[in-house]
Amino acid sequence: MHGPATSLSTSVSAWLLVLLCAVSGAYCLRRAGRAGDGAAAGEAAMGFGMAVMAVPLRLGGGWQAPVLGAVFCGAALHALWLLRGGPHHAHHLVGSLTMLYMVLAAGPGAASGSSGHTHGPGAGLPLLTGLLLLYYAGYVVLGGARLVTVGGTGSAGSAGSAGSADGTDHTDGTGAAAGPAEMIRACRLAMGIGMLAMLLTM
Structure with missing residues (x-):
């Protein structure tokens, strides 16, 4: 159950997560x-940022934590700015703060960790990590259900329901109707799955 086979499986899973997050980004x-x-x-x-966090290389130097911390602090501030448009942007803030939490939990020695991510196993506050796991598990389940529903209604129906009179998309949670609704939801679902996978390593 341990040894080279387990290491190879972990590495493959980590690189698949990197690819998933990078394509979504x-x-x-x-x-x-x-x-x-x-x-x-x-x-x-x-x-x-999630793709960089998931890279299973021991890069050393301790640069990941401060760089990613700055990126996610900026993302959190950006999410706060978006909240002026309505509470449907709250998920962006939760996501940014979750990533910042994982970076801070990793600490400066994250780059030499053994979990395949920038944070080591057992890091963070168990209660907060558990609440975030519940949040993202629910997000993934609901997102998958909505994606199936949108796919079943057809592209014409989804296009008609995605936009509103002021040009914003209130059904997908971003206030933007750029691109097919199915692809937008699939992108968010992929990042939700990636976030859930990262939280599970803590």
Whole structure:
């Protein structure tokens, strides 16, 4: 149950998580560039930050914690700014603060950890970690259900329900209707799964 086979399995899983987060970040960045969507820009930063955190290399130097901390502090401030548009942006703030929490829990020695991520096993506050696990487990389940529902209604129905009179998308939680609703939801679901996987290593 241990040894090279387990290490290989952990490494493959970690690199798959890196790929998942990086692809999600790239899609959000493309949306942000094409539509000037500030929420998508924040999601892109989250996706790329999660990809860096998931890299299973012992890079050393202790640069990850301060760099990622600065990135997620900026993302949290950006999420607070987005909250002016309504409470449907609250998930961005929760995500940014969750990533910041994981970086702080990792500490300066995170780069030499043995878990395959920048934070070591057992780090953080058990109660807070448990609450965040419940939050993201619920987010993933609800997000998957909504994605299936949107896919079942057809592209025409989803396009008609995604927009509103002021051009914002209140059904997907970002206030932006850039891109197919299914892809936007799939992107968020992928990042939710990535967040859940990272929290499970704590």
